[in-house]
Amino acid sequence: xxxxxxxxxxxxxxxxxxxxxxxxxxxxxxxxxxxxxxxxxxxxxxxxxxxxxxxxxxxxxxxxxxxxxxxxxxxxxxxxxxxxxxxxxxxxxxxxxxxxxxxxxxxxxxxxxxxxxxxxxxxxxxxxxxxxxxxxxxxxxxxxxxxxxxxxxxxxxxxxxxxxxxxxxxxxxxxxxxxxxxxxxxxxxxxxxxxxxxxxxxxxxxxxxxxxxxxxxxxx
Amino acid sequence: xxxxxxxxxxxxxxxxxxxxxxxxxxxxxxxxxxxxxxxxxxxxxxxxxxxxxxxxxxxxxxxxxxxxxxxxxxxxxxxxxxxxxxxxxxxxxxxxxxxxxxxxxxxxxxxxxxxxxxxxxxxxxxxxxxxxxxxxxxxxxxxxxxxxxxxxxxxxxxxxxxxxxxxxxxxxxxxxxxxxxxxxxxxxxxxxxxxxxxxxxxxxxxxxxxxxxxxxxxxxxxxxxxxxxxxxxxxxxxxxxxxxxxxxxxxxxxxxxxxxxxxxxxxxxxxxxxxxxxxxxxxxxxxxxxxxxxxxxxxxxxxxxxxxxxxxxxxxxxxxxxxxxxxxxxxxxxxxxxxxxxxxxxxxxxxxxxxxxxxxxxxxxxxxxxxxxxxxxxxxxxxxxxxxxxxxxxxxxxxxx
Numbered sequence: 046x047x048x049x050x051x052x053x054x055x056x057x058x059x060x061x062x063x064x065x066x067x068x069x070x071x072x073x074x075x076x077x078x079x080x081x082x083x084x085x086x087x088x089x090x091x092x093x094x095x096x097x098x099x100x101x102x103x104x105x106x107x108x109x110x111x112x113x114x115x116x117x118x119x120x121x122x123x124x125x126x127x128x129x130x131x132x133x134x135x136x137x138x139x140x141x142x143x144x145x146x147x148x149x150x151x152x153x154x155x156x157x158x159x160x161x162x163x164x165x166x167x168x169x170x171x172x173x174x175x176x177x178x179x180x181x182x183x184x185x186x187x188x189x190x191x192x193x194x195x196x197x198x199x200x201x202x203x204x205x206x207x208x209x210x211x212x213x214x215x216x217x218x219x220x221x222x223x224x225x226x227x228x229x230x231x232x233x234x235x236x237x238x239x240x241x242x243x244x245x246x247x248x249x250x251x252x253x254x255x256x257x258x259x260x261x262x263x264x265x
Numbered sequence: 266x267x268x269x270x271x272x273x274x275x276x277x278x279x280x281x282x283x284x285x286x287x288x289x290x291x292x293x294x295x296x297x298x299x300x301x302x303x304x305x306x307x308x309x310x311x312x313x314x315x316x317x318x319x320x321x322x323x324x325x326x327x328x329x330x331x332x333x334x335x336x337x338x339x340x341x342x343x344x345x346x347x348x349x350x351x352x353x354x355x356x357x358x359x360x361x362x363x364x365x366x367x368x369x370x371x372x373x374x375x376x377x378x379x380x381x382x383x384x385x386x387x388x389x390x391x392x393x394x395x396x397x398x399x400x401x402x403x404x405x406x407x408x409x410x411x412x413x414x415x416x417x418x419x420x421x422x423x424x425x426x427x428x429x430x431x432x433x434x435x436x437x438x439x440x441x442x443x444x445x446x447x448x449x450x451x452x453x454x455x456x457x458x459x460x461x462x463x464x465x466x467x468x469x470x471x472x473x474x475x476x477x478x479x480x481x482x483x484x485x486x487x488x489x490x491x492x493x494x495x496x497x498x499x500x501x502x503x504x505x506x507x508x509x510x511x512x513x514x515x516x517x518x519x520x521x522x523x524x525x526x527x528x529x530x531x532x533x534x535x536x537x538x539x540x541x542x543x544x545x546x547x548x549x550x551x552x553x554x555x556x557x558x559x560x561x562x563x564x565x566x567x568x569x570x571x572x573x574x575x576x577x578x579x580x581x582x583x584x585x586x587x588x589x590x591x592x593x594x595x596x597x598x599x600x601x602x603x604x605x606x607x608x609x610x611x612x613x614x615x616x617x618x619x620x621x622x623x624x625x626x627x628x629x630x631x632x633x634x635x636x637x638x639x640x641x642x643x644x645x646x647x648x649x650x651x652x653x654x655x656x657x658x659x660x661x662x663x664x665x666x
Binding site for chain 1: 327329349351352353354356358360363364365367368369377378381411412413427435437644654
């Protein structure tokens with residue numbers, strides 16, 4: 046059922062595509078996070094911006110990914126940008142919401158105390174609010190990373206230069222060759238699972254106070 | 266450095282209005298033409314029902330809120346003219362929810378203002394340890410823990426330590442002990458009063474609890490809904506001569522009993538406890554307690570810390586004393602415990618006597634309900650005694666008739 050010979054012949058191609066997959070996903074999540082943090086900080090200062098930002102992000106999310114990729118080819122031509130713009134846009138709906146929720150989760154009394162101790166707006170943001178928003182932001186990054194890793198496969202529509210492991214899925218489907226489809230799909234799933242575990246770890250590492258607080262409620 | 270660093274705080278015709286209609290619980294209350302002067306080094310308690318503007322008044326001192334009209338002066342200088350950062354660094358702030366930074370260790374939390382002031386790490390650490398010791402927590406055990414690992418009472422102590430970090434002349438405290446249980450609250454109140462004996466800060470303290478106001482305040486300001494100041498003066502004066510029917514009602518109909526909040530256990534004559542340690546021979550101990558009018562022997566440990574009571578009727582004539590048969594501890598009093606708190610704790614105890622202990626929990630003496638009653642008769646019971654006397658006379662007349 047599985048053509049082991051084909052797999053053995055294509056190890057270098059599999060490795061190359063895995064690398065490309067991670068590269069496309071990582072850029073998308075990193076850029077998406079940077080934009081979401083900037084918009085989130087802005088929205089935290091001006092609450093009335095939250096709704097319009099969320100609305101736009103939600104709207105973008107409703108556009109089918111295939112349509113968006115196709116439309117972008119017309120607009121910007123064929124480059125890494127063509128693949129990244131939709132990937133980044135789709136991360137925003139998750140990341141922006143979580144950044145806002147993270148800032149909202151900062152207890153008001155903590156903000157109050159920070160003000161009373163003469164923290165300036167920026168220092169309060171960096172030293173108090175941002176660290177306390179980390180659990181929710183990290184949770185957002187985790188979900189965004191998993192969904193982006195899945196979405197990268199669609200970018201294979203743009204041509205052989207894109208798609209990461211999705212390249213094998215599309216080519217396998219076109220040729221009716223099951224082994225090649227598995228060779229694209231299974232590593233994609235494994236990458237998504239690995240990213241999920243990784244960000245659980247990163248979050249725990251970034252928020253040692255949460256771990257200790259949880260340890261505290263264990264009876265005994 | 267007692268009171269040389271304290272500052273005066275003065276409200277000069279301060280008004281704060283809010284556009285929207287006053288809402289229910291939690292909304293900041295308006296303040297109407299508040300004028301009030303707090304002398305340096307004193308505790309001024311703002312007391313009143315919720316929505317009376319006491320918290321708003323407090324927050325206008327460190328400019329978390331700006332007044333609509335009027336001025337708040339510190340040492341005669343309008344706070345509105347001061348640099349905000351410099352102003353706030355000179356004012357400690359303690360709130361009911363404490364507001365500790367959950368992501369920082371206790372040591373970092375306490376050293377917040379010193380860090381903002383740019384102190385080097387070594388000096389910050391030293392100061393944090395000094396402050397933790399000051400509020401009665403072992404620095405080695407607490408320094409590296411996170412706020413979530415502490416009890417409510419411990420967190421509140423850290424809140425006080427953090428507010429004192431840069432030795433500010435003024436402390437603002439907004440219901441600082443409102444979220445802890447009554448026993449812990451009583452202890453925290455005593456500790457604050459103990460600290461204040463040496464620190465002599467100017468403290469503005471907000472509470473809705475008239476008993477706490479009477480206990481903590483050198484001066485008490487009674488406020489009413491709408492932000493009006495009804496009466497301002499020493500607690501004894503407010504109890505003795507309420508300025509209006511509202512004050513009288515707020516203070517309560519039991520004003521005679523409330524005066525028990527004005528007096529401390531330290532004012533009672535010291536009555537030594539008859540004590541013994543586990544393992545002591547029972548015979549001599551029994552002799553000693555039988556010779557004393559109070560029928561319980563206090564069992565203490567090697568450091569004189571109380572363990573429990575032994576009833577003289579059940580003391581064996583021979584053998585050694587053991588802790589096993591001791592009646593568990595009744596209330597422990599600080600010399601700053603008010604007689605009102607002492608009495609209410611005594612009424613609920615199995616053995617109606619409390620043990621007066623020092624900072625290290627060593628036994629200093631005992632306090633009985635009878636001693637509180639004696640004090641009341643001799644000092645505060647004037648009007649009550651008169652009432653009781655009148656009842657006695659009319660009863661006697663009824664009998665004669």
